[in-house]
Amino acid sequence: MRRAVCSGSFDPVTNGHLDVFARTSRLFDEVVVGVFINESKRSLFTVDERIELLGEVTRTFGNIRIHSFRGLVVDFCREHEAGVLVRGLRAVSDFDYELKMAQMNIGLAGVETLFMPTNPLYSFVSSSLVKEVAKWGGDVSAHVPDVVNQALLKRLPAPPD
Secondary structure: OOEEEEEEOOOOOOHHHHHHHHHHHHHOOEEEEEEEOOOOOOOOOOHHHHHHHHHHHHHHHOOEEEEEEOOOHHHHHHHOOOOEEEEEEOOHHHHHHHHHHHHHHHHHHOOEEEEEEOOHHHOOOOHHHHHHHHHOOOOOOOOOOHHHHHHHHHHOOOOOO
């Protein structure tokens, strides 16, 4: 079985993430989405909420499993018997960082990294940007699945006048 991992914090999951998941799910028999738990980062959604949102928006794919993890992504890959890590790239700046990580991952555990260029429709979208715009009352509905948009509207207070 050909299995790949897509990892990230997904706080929140965006349409750009979904695009990478969809394309990855066509290339591999199974995709394991790893939700990274980073205690040093203050998240808008809990890990359980992120897993629930991811489950809702990936339900139709049929070959995606979602799990949380701490520590090294290569250990997560080994745990799930995945020899490939798929990373979406939005810009050259992403490549600079991701190339170093890919080289470390192959050296640490023999895990290959597949770089997937992001669809140009989503090249500027990031979870951080979505949260910042939503925090100030901006409409992010074109950049996140509807269930995520609804969760953002419930979670974030109305912006100050």
